[in-house]
Every structure is written in structure tokens, then in C-alpha cells.
Amino acid sequence: MAPPSPAVAASEPVLYRLANVTKTYRMGDVDVHALRGVDLELDARELVVLLGASGSGKSTLLNILGGLDQPTTGSVQFRGEELSTLSDRRLTEFRRFHVGFIFQFYNLIPSLTAHENVELVTDIARTPMTADEALEVVGLSDRRSHFPAQLSGGEQQRVAIARAIAKRPELLLCDEPTGALDYKTGVLVLDVLETIARELGTTAIIITHNAPVAAMATRVLTLADGRLVADERNAQPVPAKELDW
């Protein structure tokens, strides 16, 4: 099975369809039930904020949506294609061509410069923007030759965003993108994310335990103890710049 191509993708309004997804994993000697039966449909171009306490299963859900992890049971369809049965190779291709990840701790490769960290993606994507373009989008053109250790937290996260969007992904998955940042930098980063999602028509899913961030979403999902406990749509999202916490 080939990964879904963008051409086919456009005709399908539902991006994700999850049915009874569970996830159990072992950590050390402990069994962790991260997800306990999640049913969910996500549409294209939504800006989703995923709320929940620490350990509620947010990251696990995000990893499964992004093809980083497979559910223990249940079905995950991306544009009608079943992800849960894809081989490791296909999952890698899915991530490579469709998904951009942004992490709480940026996860930049310390031995590569900002520019090179973005190039890591443009090297393998199908129709990427150039690394310079991506850095331009996040306003870091002048920091292109700096190593992560020479960048502030906000700058590092913006490099991570540039790296995520450089492949022109259909899906941006952000795990606590502002978790390690101060308020001002956090808002700046969210603004960049919002702008990119709007301008590139990308679906974005943002995990946060910071409830006020939910105001910028078109849809807010809340997880508790591995279950989806709330699913609200927001007709009037607030621009990121106006968020306050």
C-alpha cells in the first residue's frame, strides 16, 4: 500500500478517523494504560488544541496520529488508509511526507546548525521549501549558522517549527510547543504556528496543559485518564497574539 498522496487526499474531508484506540506499554516494570478507547474524527484545516493533565494520554495520542507509535488495539485511518497495520517502512514514509512534529524540548540535533537542522528534512521530503525559506517564515534567517546551544529557547523552538513546516506537511503535531518557554516567547511561537497553519492550509494539533491556549483553536479536545472527555468546537478563535495566561 502506497502512502496517501496529496492529490487523492484533497477529495476526502475527514482527515483522521480513530475507532476504539487503546495503547498499553511497559515502562520499566510497570504497565501503563495510556489510551483506553478513543473514538475521534478530525477534519482537514482544523486547528486542534488537545488539553489534559500530565499522564492523560495526550502525547500517546499525538504519537499515534503522527505514525510514531502504533495503537495496541483499534483503528486509525488517515484519509481512509489504515495506519495501524502499516509496516514500519510505510509509517516512516507517512511521517516523511505528511507530518511535521514540534516537541516541547525542540529536539534539535545539537551537532547541526539551525540551517542544517532544517535541511535534515528538506533532504528527504518530496516538495519541500528551501531551508532558508523555512527559516524566513519563522523569522530566523539571521541565525541560520548558529548551533542549538547558541540559540535561546524560543529561537530553538522556531527552528524546530521551521524544520517541521519545511516539508509542507498536511499535518503539524505539536507536543507542548510552549512548555519550555516564557509567556512572551510562547505567544510568539503560537503566533507563528497559527500563521503557518492558516497560510499553508495545514491541520495543526497542539498539545498543551495550558488551558488559555485553547482559545486560539477551532476545536478543543480534552483527555483524562486515557479517555476523550470533552470535544468542543470554537466558532470564534482568538488570534494567538491576544492570548493571555
Added chain:
Amino acid sequence: MTVLSTKERRDLIALRGRALSIIVVVAVGIASFIAMRGNWDALETARDRFYEQSRFGDVFASAQRAPRSVVKHLEAIDGVASVDARVSQGVTLPIGDGEPIAGVAIGVRGDQPGTLNVMRVVRGHAPEIGRSDQVVLLEAFAHARDIHLGDEIAVVVLGRMKRLRVVGIGVSAEYLFTMPPGEMMPDVARFAVLWLDETALSVAADMEGSVNRFSARVQPGTSAERVAKEFDRVLHDYGGLGTVTRSRQQSNFILESELVGLRNMSFAMPMIFLAVAALLLNLIMKRIVREHRGQIATLAAVGYSSSEIAWSYGRIALLVGAAGAIGGVALGWALGIGLTDIYRDFFALPGLVFKLRPGAAIGALVASCLAALIGAVGALRSILALAPAEAMRPPAPQKYGHGAFASFSLLSPMLRMTLRELARKPLRTLGTVTAVASAVALLVMARWFDDAMTLMIDTQFRSALRDDVTVNLHEAVPVNQLRMFEHLPGVIRAEGLRVAPIRIRRGNVSRDIAIFGHDADGRLRRVLGKYGDVADVPPDGVLLTSELARILNLSVGERVEVDFREGDFRTRHLTITGFVDETFGLSAHADFKTLTGWLEQEPRVSTVLLRLEERTPSPELLTRLREIPAVAGVSSGRHAVEQMEAQSGEMMVVFGVILSLFAASITVGVVYNMAKAALASRARDLASLRVLGFHRTEVAQTLGGEILAIVTMALPVGMLMGRYVMLPAMMLSADPEMYRLPIILSGRTLLFATAVTVAATVMGFLLVNRELKRLDPISALKTRE
């Protein structure tokens, strides 16, 4: 270049210290391969070319005296391609004031070189036809004795002294190695090979119209063994002294055993180093993968497949292997050229040039990369097995058990920390101990030859060879002539020894050896076992070297067939009464009177053993000995030892120093890597100790403790490994028919191995200690797992 390769390059730069230590170990292993393999190649090539150029024979025979017409009979033997017959005569060279030296003179016909075993004149010219005063001297001997073209030398032929002018210096495939009669180690300085005009030599040796030395080449597909048997049959009537095939020809036999040893070592040595390098890479790569969990997860998240990521790390290992190989080839090249220089003195092969074959370099590269990949495979598999989402999470805390050390509650917490660290990863501990132990074993190996020689010389000269001067005679003389030797100046005792050539055989297996007849009252020569125990020579029957018994599959009480090559040339069946573990060669021992009986002769002696007032022979004694026509050569034990040490000593010292340096490189590499890994994995713990108020030296002790524990375990393991694995393996590659040096460990060697290992350990640790000093408690605590 992709960004991933940029990352690899920078990762490698960040690892430079540890990578370099592994590169050194790989390079050392590869260098030893390139140097030894290249020399093996060079020796083989030079040997083959020289053998072909000089038309080296397949079969070699000698007889007492045969008419030239016998050649026709030999040529008629089925499968014989060509036959060469010559005159040769045992001679003595009374050089300077020293002891007379035994030698052989061979007849040549001017520039016509003869059909086989052609002597090649490298300087000067061949003796002119009809000139009885010209001689060509073997190059190795001339070099060892500092004799030059134009020099005049004295040669005693059948008791008549002749003065000869050295007109040429020559080499011969038959005499790449020479061994003085009655001795078991090659010694180019104490056996002379001379080529004289054939007619002149025939006259001097009283051999006009006769020949006594034969060689043949066989037709392709013909068994040389069968031809040798036919030679024996034909020459029997002319006092045949036995025929050997090329593989048993003395010089070739010694050369072959050196080559086999070199070839085996050229494989065994690199294997040890590559195995250690693989082990070190295993430790490092696992460490890196653990440290890079987050990076690996990120790469997976942005769309790199696990195999692409694994391959990226695999390339780091490959780069280390390849860098080691390239460094090793360069180092090996230099070492190889140096080794060739040493070999050039040792092997008298013309055209011996070290050559680096592309195949060997490529093989070295492939082997290094393979070792690197084998080392990295565990880490790479863990990358492949790492689920991307799992990699995003910090690794679960490492498991520690109370384990076997729970009961050591009396130990300090620091020591318990050390022991638990070792017990937690038993395989890693085992691997590191094995690596350091192999270095210790190499040190044992480096020193062993010296130990074995010392022990051997010590026992030989204290218990077995108790004479001060050994006089070899051209021919056995009646036993009453001993009295003449007794009256020589400074002599307090003279004893005779009867030595006769025999062929001993059982079924199809046979060996040409010497049988020694020992006087029952003799005190100057005794038969010794390997460890110096004196064996009694039985009044009846023979004692055999146990190696000979093994070859012929004989046991005590059995009878063995013996062809005597002297006296009445009869074949007898002798009873074996016992075995002795002699160090060198193969021989048989019997009672003097019994042997005389078997030879059906009046009592004669062929070697005279002298005990002197002063242990060293006086010039006066040597002068008198030079004047006795029957004397072929004189040797003194001391001289033999000096020669042996001068000859093998230099090579063994070089070999020992290089091997010790190599071994030290392993220990430094292992200790450095171990300390570095411990420092990296426990930076937090160590920083915590600093925060808790431990001093820097106390923190260093926890790291040092681990290393000390490893080295303490490795020392005895390595010594046992050297004693019971490496030395026996090395002896396997030596030809047991030539020598069987005792496998021993001296206290000196144990001390040496310990000292070098401890020094290397301290060096490896000091390299890391600098970083330990820089350990900043606060920043270490801040780092995220």
C-alpha cells in the same frame, strides 16, 4: 553531502578521543598484518624467484663416493627430469686466533654453473678453471665474519692447509640457512660454505673421477618421495648417506618453518586487535545510542526510517574502522620495511623487497570495517528495535540489584557503587576484562622467548652440555686418540661421543637423524628432558626424542627399523627403551659400546668433548686444535650462546618492544574508553557526589576503583591466557621437529606484564582525569536525562 553525514562527521569529532583510541588499536592490528603479511609475501616471492633462478632441486642426496657414471643410473629413474652431481668435502677454517670453523667445499666448473642448485656470484667472479687457489664464499658467512673480496683465507682439506684467495661472494638456495654440525640452531657465522674449482677440489679431497653429492629435479606430476627412495636404492652401493626431498632439505626446512610462523602470526595478531577494537566500539556505540535517544527519535519523527538512522550510526563505526585501516596500512608499510631490513640479515634471500600488495591493503580495510560493524551491530540493532515513540520518553532508570555484593555491607558506599556498576553489566565487564587480559597475554608473549631461551640455555649448559669445548671431527677416529686431546694445553678431561647418521622408520614414515653414542662413564654430555631432568642412557636399546616417537607413532618396548649410514650400512631393528623431551631437533641416544657394536666397528669417536682448567679456550689450545687434521670444527658453549643471542636477540628485542607497545595501546584504549563511558553515563551521579561534599579525588576514586577492579581481574586472566592459549597457539605455528621451546612464565615476565599494564592503565586514566577535573556539579545536575 547530506545533512545526516554532516551530523555523523560532527558526532565523530565530538567523540574524537575515544574514536582515536579505537583507531589506534585497529591501526596497530592492521599494521601488524600489513607488516607481517607483506614480509611473508616478500619472502615467498623472493624464495620462489630465487629457487627458480638457481634451479633448486626437488631431491637431495649424498654418498661416500660414487663414479660419475652413476649419474646415468640416476637419470634413468622414472620421473627424473635432470640430475646434478658434484664433489663436496667437509673442510675446516682456522680463522684468525679463534676456534676452527666447520664448513663444506663444493666443486664448481668455472662459469658453467651446473644444472641444479646453481650458486650465484653476487660480487667478484667464479673460481677460474684449473685455479686451485681461488674460492667463492657464501655471502652470509663472509658478512658475519667480515671477510671481503681479495682476502686470503686458510682452509684445511683432509688435514692439509690451503691458502685461498676470495675471488667471489656467492649465494645459494641450498644455504639460505646454515647450521654448524651437531648443532640445532641456524648460525650463519659458524658454518662456512665455499665453492672451489671442481678439479682442484677433487684433487684436494682425493675424489678424482668421483662424485658424492647429488640433486635432481623431478618431472611435473612425479612424486619426489618416490624418486628419493629410488635414489637411496641406487646410491646404497656407494655408501649412500640418505636422500631427502626439498621439504626436508635443511635450509628450505628452516625457511619454511619461519614462513609458516610468520603467516600464522600475520593472521593471529590482527585478530586479537580487531576483536578488542570491536569490543571497544561495542561499548562506545551502545553508549552513544543511549545518549542520542532523543536525536534518534527526532530523526524518526521527521521521517527518517530506522534503517537509515541505524546506517548513519553504522557509518560512524565504519569511519573509525576505515581510519584505523588507513593508519594501519601506513604504519604497517613503515614497520614492514623495517622488518624486511631485519629479515634481510636473517634470510639470505636476494631480492628481498617489502611490497604492499593492493590485495592486502583492501583485505585490511575490509577486515577493519567488518570488525567495526561487528562491534557496532548491537547498538545498531537497538536503534532498529527502538520504537520512535519510546525513544521520545527518557529511558527507564537503569536497574541495579543488590546482587552478590549485598552482603558486603561492610564495604564503603564508594566501593559498593563500584562493584554494583561492574555486576550490573556482567557482559560488559567480561568483555573489558578479556580485552585487557589479551593485552597482558601479548606482554607475556613478548617476554616469553627470552624466558624460554634463558631457561633452555641455563639447563643446557648447566646439566647437559657440560664440556667447555666441543670438537667435531671430519671422520670418526679410534677411541685411543682421545689421549692426544687430553694432553692438549689446559685440558683436564676429554671424552668421546660417537655420532652417526641414521634413518629411522616405521611403515612409510621415516626421518634422517643422528644417533648419539654416550659413554657410560661420560660426565660431559648428558641427555636431558625439557626441564633439565637427566635421563639415563640404557645399556641396550635407544632413547628417542618424544616428538620423534609421536611422528613415528612409537611406544616404549617397540622395535624400530634403523638404517645406519655409516660403518657397515646395515639395517637393524632396535628396541625403544624410553623417550626424552629435548628442546631442539630429533635424535636418538644409545650407549657408546652398544652403538659401536651396531656399527660393527672398533670403538671410534666422532666428537670430542673437552673440560678445561679455565672455562674459556686459550689461544694456544685453539692453535693446537687448528693443527689437528681430523678436526672439522670447534665450538664452545659460550660462543654458541653469544652467537644465538646476537642473531635472534636483536630480532626478539625489536619484536618484544613492538609487541609491548601494541599491548599497551590496547590497555590505554580500553581504560580510556571505560573511564570515559563511566564518566558520561554517571556524570550526574559523580556530580551529585561532589554536591554532597565529596572531594574531587574521592570522586575520581569511584571511577578509578572500577578500572582498578577490571585490571586486577585482567592481570591473572591475561597471564593464564598467555600461558595456556597464546603461547601454545604460537608454538603450534613453530615446527615441532625443529624446536620445542618450553612454555614457561618467569617471575620477571609476570612483573614486566604487570608493570606495563599498570603504566598503561595510569596513562589511560590520566587522559580522562582532566575531564573529571572539569566536572561542574551544577551543570551536570541540570542536564536532562
